[in-house]
Amino acid sequence: MSPRLQRVLILGLISLGILIVGFFGIRALFALREFRRHGGPPPPLAEAFEKRETDVELIRDWMTVPYISMTYQVHPRELFDALAISPRENEEKSLLQINEEFFPDQPGIVIELIKAVVQAQQANQVAPKGVGPDSPATPASE
16 A cells, blocks of 8 residues: 555545544533423432322322222221231232232221321311411511
8 A cells, every 4th residue: 555545535534533433422512401401300309209299189090009008198007907807918008909809898998097097187187386276477677
């Protein structure tokens, strides 16, 4: 191979390398700019469940006891105690499955028991001071 052909080949390969690096570099810059546009990560799971649900009429038979426990912030032990069943092997079952297995002659009794326990638990929890419709407004300082 002649020296002139070697120089052309080397310059051609270097040029091709620079083009490839430039192409993928520009793509990386566009991807980074798009990535920054999406904002930060979602809030932690704990923040998502800080606000608890209070309407017990939203409880449905497809829900599980742990799901209701997390949504309404009631300890799952209290719910299982109200149903008089063991949490072992029953945590993954829906309220409908629990009702069919443990109370086959009383349709809907499990949902009613769960609603009653959640309502009783909510009645026992006191709202923080200064929160609620009956709390007096604090006067503005002058």
